[in-house]
Amino acid sequence: MAQTNELLRSLPSIAVLLEHNEVEEWLVGLPRSAVVEALRIAVDAARDAILAGDASDPIDPRDLLAHAENVLVDLGTPSLRRVINATGIVLHTGLGRAPLCDAAIEAIAEGAAGYCNLEYELDTGSRGSRIAHVSAEIAKLTGAEAGTVVNNNAAATLLILHALADGRETVVSRGHLIEIGGSYRLPDVMRAGGTILTEVGTTNRTRISDYERAINDRTAVLLNVHTSNYRIVGFTEETGIAAIAELAHHYNLLAVDDLGSGAMFDLTTLGLPDEPSVRASIAAGADLVCFSGDKLLGGPQCGIIAGRRECIERLHADPLMRTYRVGKMTLLALEATLRHYRDQNDAVEHIPALAMLAATTEELAGRAGALCEQLQAAMPDEHFFVCSDVAFAGGGAMPARELPTVVIQWRPARMSTESATSALRHADVPVIARVRDDAVCLDLRTIRRDDEEDLVESVASVGVADADEGDDGDTSLPVL
Numbered sequence: 294m295a296q297t298n299e300l301l302r303s304l305p306s307i308a309v310l311l312e313h314n315e316v317e318e319w320l321v322g323l324p325r326s327a328v329v330e331a332l333r334i335a336v337d338a339a340r341d342a343i344l345a346g347d348a349s350d351p352i353d354p355r356d357l358l359a360h361a362e363n364v365l366v367d368l369g370t371p372s373l374r375r376v377i378n379a380t381g382i383v384l385h386t387g388l389g390r391a392p393l394c395d396a397a398i399e400a401i402a403e404g405a406a407g408y409c410n411l412e413y414e415l416d417t418g419s420r421g422s423r424i425a426h427v428s429a430e431i432a433k434l435t436g437a438e439a440g441t442v443v444n445n446n447a448a449a450t451l452l453i454l455h456a457l458a459d460g461r462e463t464v465v466s467r468g469h470l471i472e473i474g475g476s477y478r479l480p481d482v483m484r485a486g487g488t489i490l491t492e493v494g495t496t497n498r499t500r501i502s503d504y505e506r507a508i509n510d511r512t513a514v515l516l517n518v519h520t521s522n523y524r525i526v527g528f529t530e531e532t533g534i535a536a537i538a539e540l541a542h543h544y545n546l547l548a549v550d551d552l553g554s555g556a557m558f559d560l561t562t563l564g565l566p567d568e569p570s571v572r573a574s575i576a577a578g579a580d581l582v583c584f585s586g587d588k589l590l591g592g593p594q595c596g597i598i599a600g601r602r603e604c605i606e607r608l609h610a611d612p613l614m615r616t617y618r619v620g621k622m623t624l625l626a627l628e629a630t631l632r633h634y635r636d637q638n639d640a641v642e643h644i645p646a647l648a649m650l651a652a653t654t655e656e657l658a659g660r661a662g663a664l665c666e667q668l669q670a671a672m673p674d675e676h677f678f679v680c681s682d683v684a685f686a687g688g689g690a691m692p693a694r695e696l697p698t699v700v701i702q703w704r705p706a707r708m709s710t711e712s713a714t715s716a717l718r719h720a721d722v723p724v725i726a727r728v729r730d731d732a733v734c735l736d737l738r739t740i741r742r743d744d745e746e747d748l749v750e751s752v753a754s755v756g757v758a759d760a761d762e763g764d765d766g767d768t769s770l771p772v773l
């Protein structure tokens with residue numbers, strides 16, 4: 294066993310390491326400061342190991358270079374990365390909800406690279422309104438008088454209550470006091486909006502008479518909430534927005550409908566579970582309807598509000614409006630997404646979230662067969678099977694609604710399903726899969742055609758035993 298001092302003396306200097314051929318190659322593509330920093334981190338780690346008594350042999354410079362290379366790769370890897378969603382959950386909040394349509398991506402790329410008339414009237418050369426680019430389209434598509442947009446639907450709800458019911462009472466059914474993930478609880482949002490919550494009815498049954506009894510001269514709003522993330526089944530009674538709106542108007546109050554996901558047309562025409570549409574809610578008399586831009590609409594994160602002009606104007610006059618302002622990228626993407634809704638078929642064809650939800654099991658099975666063959670060819674020692682399955686495709690939008698789907702099942706020969714799913718998350722292009730029946734399930738509903746090649750590569754990097762162990766020659770360094 295070598296002495297500590299002897300080991301420390303075996304550590305090469307940074308200057309010596311910089312002369313290695315490998316390092317000279319790194320310097321062709323990377324700034325010298327980054328390379329020096331990575332070498333220093335590797336040498337410091339080796340020194341710490343020696344001092345801690347964890348090293349018994351002289352340091353091999355090749356180990357230092359391998360460590361430095363890993364540091365450089367990490368440094369060049371962004372924290373926010375593309376992943377392949379093989380979970381089958383189309384609107385997965387953890388994976389960024391709706392993938393955008395091509396038109397939205399093109400609009401963002403063009404508008405973000407330069408300037409745009411965000412708040413500028415090209416006709417007059419004067420200051421304009423950023424909301425104006427989408428408000429008319431929101432109104433037209435929903436049948437409302439006016440529309441507006443804020444940062445997300447949570448902000449939309451809070452803004453509405455603040456602008457219309459601050460210091461006054463808002464009546465809500467006990468069956469509607471929802472929590473949706475990420476610390477959003479409706480009673481807390483209402484408190485933050487400054488309105489006083491009046492709960493009526495019971496968890497499973499609320500009648501219009503319950504609402505009526507709660508109304509007094511401090512009441513401002515009757516709030517209806519679409520409980521999209523759970524369902525109460527059995528002995529239930531719901532009042533519905535039409536009756537709530539009629540009651541509200543009888544007492545000169547406002548009816549607000551928080552739809553959450555907000556379908557833009559009747560989804561049952563696509564063979565999907567029934568979701569209340571924004572247009573139906575407006576037609577039923579809601580004064581304001583709010584919903585997310587990145588749920589069933591399939592657009593960018595935002596909160597869309599449609600309704601009576603006078604109410605929308607009150608929202609615009611509220612100081613909170615400015616704090617929930619959306620940026621140009623959101624508006625560019627939203628306008629492009631909304632345009633597709635002028636024609637329902639056009640929307641289903643071009644908006645990825647709708648296309649994924651509408652895909653039939655026959656289509657999915659066809660793609661699964663071909664993909665399964667590719668996986669099998671890349672990994673002859675592993676077994677892949679195409680299976681039908683049932684998944685909660687909606688995620689943030691319809692998580693309580695099951696949809697039939699098609700998956701590729703993989704029971705890894707050499708590792709547990711847990712090790713395999715973990716390794717898939719660490720692949721160059723991470724793959725997020727679900728586990729069922731002790732198999733890794735790759736759900737075709739959310740695997741995009743453009744993902745297929747990388748998916749095969751990522752699975753092969755996990756499934757082919759020790760494919761390139763000890764050979765890091767093909768690790769490509771990032772361009773910093």
Ligand SMILES: *Cc1c(COP(=O)(O)O)cnc(C)c1O
Pocket residue numbers: 445446447448450473477518519520521522551552553554584585586595596689
């Ligand atoms: C999803 C949802 C929200 C929150 O919407 P975000 O856009 O995520 O802020 C609010 N209310 C309901 C009913 C929802 O489903």
